[in-house]
Amino acid sequence: MKKNKEKRNLISIEILGLLLGLIWIAPFYLMIVNAFKTKRDIFSGVLGFPEEVVFSNFVEAFIDLAFLKSLFNSVLITGLSIAIIILFSSMAGYALARNKSKLSGIIFFIFVAAMLIPFQSVMIPLVSIFGQADMLNAGGLIFMYLGFGCSLSIFLYHGAMTGISKSMDEAAIIDGANRFQTFWYIIFPLLKPISVTVAILNVIWIWNDYLLPSLVLSESNATIPLKMFYFFGQYTKQWHLALAGLTIAILPVIVGYFFAQKQIINGVSEGAVK
Amino acid sequence: MQNRSLSFWLFLTPVIMGLGIVVVIPFLYGLFYSFTDWNGITANAFIGFENYINLFQESEFMDSIWFTVKFAVVTVILLNIMGLGLALLVTRNIKSGNLLRTVFFMPNLIGGLILGFIWQFIFISVFGDIAGLTGIEGLNGWLSTTNTGFWGLVILTAWQMAGYIMIIYIAYLENIPKELIEAAKIDGASSFQRFKNITFPLVAPAFTVSMFLTLSMAFKIYDQNLSLTNGGPFNSTQMVAMEIVRTAFSDNQMAYAQAKAVIFFLIVAVIALTQVYYNKKREVEM
Numbered sequence: 099m100k101k102n103k104e105k106r107n108l109i110s111i112e113i114l115g116l117l118l119g120l121i122w123i124a125p126f127y128l129m130i131v132n133a134f135k136t137k138r139d140i141f142s143g144v145l146g147f148p149e150e151v152v153f154s155n156f157v158e159a160f161i162d163l164a165f166l167k168s169l170f171n172s173v174l175i176t177g178l179s180i181a182i183i184i185l186f187s188s189m190a191g192y193a194l195a196r197n198k199s200k201l202s203g204i205i206f207f208i209f210v211a212a213m214l215i216p217f218q219s220v221m222i223p224l225v226s227i228f229g230q231a232d233m234l235n236a237g238g239l240i241f242m243y244l245g246f247g248c249s250l251s252i253f254l255y256h257g258a259m260t261g262i263s264k265s266m267d268e269a270a271i272i273d274g275a276n277r278f279q280t281f282w283y284i285i286f287p288l289l290k291p292i293s294v295t296v297a298i299l300n301v302i303w304i305w306n307d308y309l310l311p312s313l314v315l316s317e318s319n320a321t322i323p324l325k326m327f328y329f330f331g332q333y334t335k336q337w338h339l340a341l342a343g344l345t346i347a348i349l350p351v352i353v354g355y356f357f358a359q360k361q362i363i364n365g366v367s368e369g370a371v372k
Numbered sequence: 373m374q375n376r377s378l379s380f381w382l383f384l385t386p387v388i389m390g391l392g393i394v395v396v397i398p399f400l401y402g403l404f405y406s407f408t409d410w411n412g413i414t415a416n417a418f419i420g421f422e423n424y425i426n427l428f429q430e431s432e433f434m435d436s437i438w439f440t441v442k443f444a445v446v447t448v449i450l451l452n453i454m455g456l457g458l459a460l461l462v463t464r465n466i467k468s469g470n471l472l473r474t475v476f477f478m479p480n481l482i483g484g485l486i487l488g489f490i491w492q493f494i495f496i497s498v499f500g501d502i503a504g505l506t507g508i509e510g511l512n513g514w515l516s517t518t519n520t521g522f523w524g525l526v527i528l529t530a531w532q533m534a535g536y537i538m539i540i541y542i543a544y545l546e547n548i549p550k551e552l553i554e555a556a557k558i559d560g561a562s563s564f565q566r567f568k569n570i571t572f573p574l575v576a577p578a579f580t581v582s583m584f585l586t587l588s589m590a591f592k593i594y595d596q597n598l599s600l601t602n603g604g605p606f607n608s609t610q611m612v613a614m615e616i617v618r619t620a621f622s623d624n625q626m627a628y629a630q631a632k633a634v635i636f637f638l639i640v641a642v643i644a645l646t647q648v649y650y651n652k653k654r655e656v657e658m
Binding site: 116199209216222244330352 | 399413464475479480485490493494536542591616644
């Protein structure tokens with residue numbers, strides 16, 4: 099009897115959950131369905147299916163977004179930023195964890211404290227300084243991402259180092275490895291799980307970042323969010339094109355999520371709870 | 373590695389340069405410039421607290437702070453209720469648990485700018501059509517008034533971030549020993565009693581974590597604000613972050629904008645330090 103009641107309860111919870119899930123993806127559904135409509139079709143109603151399915155919106159949006167170029171810029175900037183954040187932050191996390199002096203503690207504290215500073219509080223002098231150094235370009239942007247991203251990453255690497263015994267280093271040093279070899283061949287591979295977390299957190303942030311690239315990059319080397327902003331401004335009141343553009347823009351993220359959802363959710367969970 | 377060893381410093385050089393040039397130096401420069409008449413290139417005069425006195429008298433800036441505070445309070449409450457609710461839902465023994473986790477979390481991966489554009493379509497066109505079909509007048513003209521702009525931003529943010537808060541609550545929920553719940557079941561505790569006496573107290577730390585996390589996220593929102601309402605109508609849905617960006621890059625009042633940015637820093641820092649204080653206190657109690 100009791101088992102049956104519990105089972106019924108679970109089924110109603112399941113139905114409630116699925117309904118909520120449908121509501122959750124409704125905005126994406128409405129975006130995609132209407133991206134296949136003609137302008138007139140959208141005007142006469144956005145809730146139904148397309149009268150005739152058209153693909154031309156996607157073609158036009160794809161060309162106007164210069165999508166391959168924007169995608170390339172996004173991949174390049176995100177990829178290089180992540181690579182240097184992971185390399186330099188893991189090195190720093192290692193050095194700070196293996197040096198127990200007061201100075202090392204102070205340096206670590208400064209990195210953690212810097213996380214308190216919101217972007218808007220440094221943005222104006224930052225743009226001015228980089229502008230005077232003629233560094234308002236993709237290279238400058240990647241360096242800025244190192245500066246903004248290293249604090250949290252060092253914090254995570256520093257925490258992970260506590261689980262790696264010092265005898266690992268000592269054995270390698272006795273075998274004649276120098277500090278960098280010890281780090282690169284022994285320690286860095288052991289840090290792989292936390293590197294995955296660091297990579298995921300930074301990819302989500304850098305891939306989607308709008309404000310900083312909008313201040314640094316010119317339109318010719320715009321990333322996807324930046325290009326999307328210009329594109330959307332051109333097509334106000336032309337929802338058929340705007341929605342097709344938005345669909346194209348989020349496609350890479352959805353594909354990535356499909357293949358790595360477990361790692362992504364675990365990574366975000368680890369980054370938030372620590 | 374010793375302080376004097378070369379390798380210690382070599383390992384740290386890249387990040388010290390990164391943080392120094394990108395965050396620390398601009399921050400200190402900004403602090404200094406906020407007391408001058410800096411125009412982005414040169415500063416001619418030291419003007420003391422003039423920028424600060426002016427900003428507290430500027431209604432647009434104060435309105436943006438007030439709007440942000442209201443937005444933050446509503447969003448924080450809503451997000452935590454939704455996050456905990458979703459977490460309780462997907463951790464039940466249901467078949468679609470993992471699928472639902474994936475779905476609820478999805479909006480988090482897409483940037484606020486793009487999501488804001490999508491919701492602009494939902495609020496204007498979809499809501500308009502539903503109003504036409506059902507006759508519910510309240511669904512017409514969304515985002516064209518301050519009030520609907522406010523709730524539009526709240527809905528967008530809650531939808532985007534609830535999945536993230538859900539993940540935090542799940543992490544704590546899954547740490548609750550199963551035996552504890554089983555034992556209470558055997559002792560005849562109802563599901564409400566189990567929630568009130570076991571689940572809730574053990575999840576309480578997650579409450580502090582996500583409350584401050586959502587509070588500082590809500591304060592720093594920019595992209596969603598830009599793409600959903602663009603501050604309109606008449607700058608009435610403009611949040612602090614956007615107000616600062618506009619003062620700097622549309623009005624070109626660099627020193628004045630920087631003074632606002634310093635105030636913004638103080639607000640965000642106080643929120644974060646309160647969190648650190650609470651966490652420390654809690655750890656001591658435990």
